[in-house]
Amino acid sequence: MTNNSSPKLQAHYFHPRNWGAWLLIGLMFSISVLPMVAQHYLGLGIGRLGKKLLKSRVRIARRNLALCFPEKTEQQREQILHGCFDNMGHAVIGTANAWFWSTKRFEAVVDVQGLEHIEKLRQHPGGILLVSMHFWTLESHARAYGLFDPGVGIYRPNKNPVYEYFQYHGRTKNNKYLVERKDVRSIIKALRQENAVWYAPDHDYGHHASVFVPFFAQPQAATITGTATLAKVKNTNLLVTYALRKPKGGYTLIIEPPIENYPVGNDEQDARTINGHIEQAIAKAPEQYMWIHRRFKSRPDGQDSLY
Template sequence: MAKISPPKLGAASLHPKNWGAWILIGFMFSISLLPFRIQHYLGLGIGRLAKKLLKSRVHITRRNLEICFPDKSAEQREQLVEGCFKHLGHSVVDTANAWFWPQWRFAKHFKVEGAEHLNKAREKDGGILLISAHFWTLESHARAYGTLDPGVGIYRPNKNAVYEYFQYHGRTKSNKYLVDRTDVRGMIKALRTNNAVWYAPDHDYGTHAAVFVPFFAQDKAATITGTATLAKVKNVQILPTYALRNNDGSGFTLVIEPAVENYPSGNDEQDAHTVNQIVEKAILRAPEQYMWIHRRFKSRPPGESGVY
């Protein structure tokens, strides 16, 4: 499968079935024009509204937190629920800014932690596999990392042609191109040509090419083995990276951690567990900023009932 060609907009994009997408894109562009301080309050409002409307996602969030943090009190977990939806609201603003802001304005609102690890990795020949996770800042993360080291993103194309156009071009604002998340050969090719490839193995993608290993307090979380497969590409280095919103409201921080050593080991369970530990470490820095709204534990081993 070849890399995805940059989508284009034709006359068909004006069909009434696409008007909703155009309204959404127009709303996002309008957000990007607002002063940063006003954007902050708008994000809070969107988050509060989302928590009221998305009842099923609130339930999933609470359940995930119960499973992952059984030692926390109900009050502590509820604070994380509130924080999660607050950052959901901020993510709408962040996405608008990442897709539409000029570089000079975007650069004013992020800083980098660990740039030396990227510089060290780039001193060697080979690709870089960026191990990340689904934080609410992922759009900002993609653009921020690309300003340092333009790379290749892994994503799921959107079915709506209008939204897909802006999603693709927004995510490649400072990066090279995108690869479908099912296109393993495309990912390997990108790594073999010394590209940095963004990869988020933290969701439950089903039981195909996956093993059940611990994730926080859940000892049987379906975790894909594809990370180790990609890590076997010659000369590839593994760098954990993610972005976190700053508590002072100044923007966010792009975090790049030291390269992972002695990976993969050749043992699927051990390698998958290692990846989960990398993700856990990142989440613990700001658990309220993680996308707990997804059913992380929807796949269960044979004979076990669902947890949601």
């Protein structure tokens, strides 16, 4: 979808088959009006319940941590795992706030580091490719970045029209519009129109348009080459940006200096560069990263699954 095709409420959205989605949205709105102290404890409760119920995700996260941090003790990795699910619970709260809070209220809980990097780039023509990653704060990150430099998000539309309506409009409260993740032409167009475009190349998207390069302790992690492809769009600059949740609530929006001399034209070297920046960001708060996805599900031909 583009800004010309943002979803509108339609009569059939209120059909009984969508009542479950309306209930979910109602719960999210109700969460957003709770005091922050109540939100904090509710988030912890959701996260700890999730850890008990989502056994397969716990196994995946535990395996990812063992693969990425073999130098840490089992106890240290378990602490990160526990924090990961606590932050999953807080992500439910953060999503509700990001979608329903007013700009004034949301702005009050955001600190920013590195705003000068955006301001400097905006003195010259060109788009900005925002290289980010799947922290649990991604919904809050989108809202926070949009406070200072409204941009374009890349996302996967939801099949339920009610949830899709609120997802789309929640993510564009302080931003411009969203583009489907497979719509490369619209992503390139957004960069050519000098937009900031959010892009997260940290998942395993399969063998297509990917190379196997190191990620933390794993020497062969499938890493997409799309970052380098998009960086070739004329006058495009790359910024690493993400948001970290503060212990007492709220967020710190972090904007790193532009990535220079990129791409160099070698797919593996360019992928290594991006993975290096992603690793540095995750290392600041590994418990806030989404370890629940199978980051190493794709293997070079002939190699057994790591899961």
